[in-house]
Amino acid sequence: MSTSAAVRRGRGRRPAAEVRAEVLAAAGRILLEDGLTAVTFERVAKEAGASKTTLYKWWPSPGALAAEAYFAQSQPLLVFPDSGDVRADLIAQLTSFVRLLTAGGAAGPVSQLIGAAQLDPDLARAWSETYALPRRELGRERLRVAQEQGQLRQDVDLDIMVDQLWGACYHRLLVLRVPLEESVVEPLVDQALRGAARHSA
Amino acid sequence: MSTSAAVRRGRGRRPAAEVRAEVLAAAGRILLEDGLTAVTFERVAKEAGASKTTLYKWWPSPGALAAEAYFAQSQPLLVFPDSGDVRADLIAQLTSFVRLLTAGGAAGPVSQLIGAAQLDPDLARAWSETYALPRRELGRERLRVAQEQGQLRQDVDLDIMVDQLWGACYHRLLVLRVPLEESVVEPLVDQALRGAARHSA
Amino acid sequence: MSTSAAVRRGRGRRPAAEVRAEVLAAAGRILLEDGLTAVTFERVAKEAGASKTTLYKWWPSPGALAAEAYFAQSQPLLVFPDSGDVRADLIAQLTSFVRLLTAGGAAGPVSQLIGAAQLDPDLARAWSETYALPRRELGRERLRVAQEQGQLRQDVDLDIMVDQLWGACYHRLLVLRVPLEESVVEPLVDQALRGAARHSA
Amino acid sequence: MSTSAAVRRGRGRRPAAEVRAEVLAAAGRILLEDGLTAVTFERVAKEAGASKTTLYKWWPSPGALAAEAYFAQSQPLLVFPDSGDVRADLIAQLTSFVRLLTAGGAAGPVSQLIGAAQLDPDLARAWSETYALPRRELGRERLRVAQEQGQLRQDVDLDIMVDQLWGACYHRLLVLRVPLEESVVEPLVDQALRGAARHSA
């Protein structure tokens, strides 16, 4: 939204950055208000004052546009705290993660985006590269430090541990579709750390 | 597929069961061949020799039809072995579960159905009630027995444990979209049982 | 415009005849108001409350639709008078023909339709079969009677004579694009009958 | 096609004449190969290595460009023979005219251009001024000489006579869309000269 944006209403070329910004703003608004299925090229073009041609030039599918719009406006916290206590840090990070997931209810933007990614390879790629894989890397890195510090055993597979923690939340959200509450985080972390077997030795 | 199905080509009434069977067969075939997005009422009606009116009467959405078709033809093994050794049983069950998920690749029917369920409440309900929740119940029950037998600690939250195990697999399949291999099952189960912390006490 | 047409505003099926009538009315109105290029499937569908699918089912191209709409609403007089005097009849018929052509100016519906027919085979077919060829047949028939009655020579090629008379008008309208006035009709007919050579023998 | 045209492939300024020549060549080629509807600014710009901006500067519409391209490459013979015998000259001129019209089939460039002119004022103007009116003037002049020489009656309207002869050909080409053969020329000329009425006096 540059200052001159509102004035310039011709049909000619506008700076790409300006167009992109307006398109992402419109797409993000539609996503939050009416859900992912409402994010169509047709509607975004109309509400952003853009043309369909432009959208097709920049994004491979409506889903991919929605994903980028979501990233753009709710810049997800990617910082992973390191207080020295891995248990506390995991609980903190997972708690804010659960808050992110449950924002907008069970049919929130995140579940819709992950869902649509199962049917839209372009969205899937955007999602994995921009969101999912970097976050896993972040978590794994925090766990690696803890492992070096002796808080975790040497033979722990850190990827699997990430899967256990974050996957458990996704499981309730996407597969079981049961209410996901922050209170599960603490027992979840503890159980992952302590194990379920009676004799851990 | 009744014997007379191919002969009877009139527009009059046919037995409901016969129609349903043919519809489900067609939907299942389309699902496996061309994916979930190809399972439209339009196409199923044409290939099953049914009418759209009939489909709308029995199923609330194409996704729900696809889900039921999938259940009907690949009756998922719901039996949970109980050999007395909970670790071995978990490994066995999770291994066949991974096989189910990876059938048809990362874009297999299961991931597509779960994905579409995030956008289609009717499909979500069918999926949860028919598939996801019963399976969780089954797993929890097996764990409960193990807990009673003293193989698991008393303070373990069995729901969370199911989330940790199955959710870890779903995490790789749906969220990370990385190859899901059977070899992860054993370390996954062990890590859930033993815990990750150095001093489990 | 059936009596119940205005009431029935659902999305379901409507009687084909009713839809066709409304579509043709809208197309004809657009043709007269804004010209042939404004007769697009998109606009006709919107203004007629019809769907594009329906238009594509009934008409092969917007031009063909416009042609049929033109025929439907301005049912062109196809009666050819026979007063016994072929000269008088030709003048009468050509005069009303010139009036038809010049209705709406040089860019009237007729010239636009004939023009578009040079680029749209579907429109060309509709125009030839429905309008042009029948009219030529009518004129030729009238000339044939005159020939039998001895008003025209036996060796006159009646097709060519039709071309000379009607073609002369079309020539000014389409090719030269000069004003076409009714006053040319009488000298045109006389010249065709008497010939231009000094010694007609 | 200047000698350095092929070498100079930068984006900077090129001589106007060179650009115009390449554009007209490309437009003419497209017109003959794929028809008038294929002569779009978009495609001509690409194939001529020119930019749309340049095309818009020189031509008001794709149709006008196509017309000029047609004139440029098939310089139509405008010489009208004067052998002293007006009948022979008319037959000769009309015969080559029919050949011109039928080149490229019934949907040849000429009929397409005249057709499009009914919908494109810019093309209409270019066509009338450059082609149609000069040709009529030429024919009329030849007839005027014949009239002075006493081969045609004094009261003959020469404009109408031109309309009768050339219009008859256009009639078959544009309106009736029936095959136009050279064999019609001779009876056409004779009929125009002798008249159709039994008693020409």
Added chain:
DNA sequence: TTCTAAACGAGACGGTACGTCGTGTCTTTGC
């Protein structure tokens, strides 16, 4: 000879129409 302004190529942009497909509602027809 150097500099500046015009014209060029490239192509992004807002629009409009195309032709197709799927949805969900409805009428008609045949058993």
Added chain:
DNA sequence: GCAAAGACACGACGTACCGTCTCGTTTAGAA
């Protein structure tokens, strides 16, 4: 009466072209 058949309104898709504009480059003409 019910099911097959399928017409219908609607809306999204992806593409093509139009006419306008911005950008960087190059040449032509003025200094």
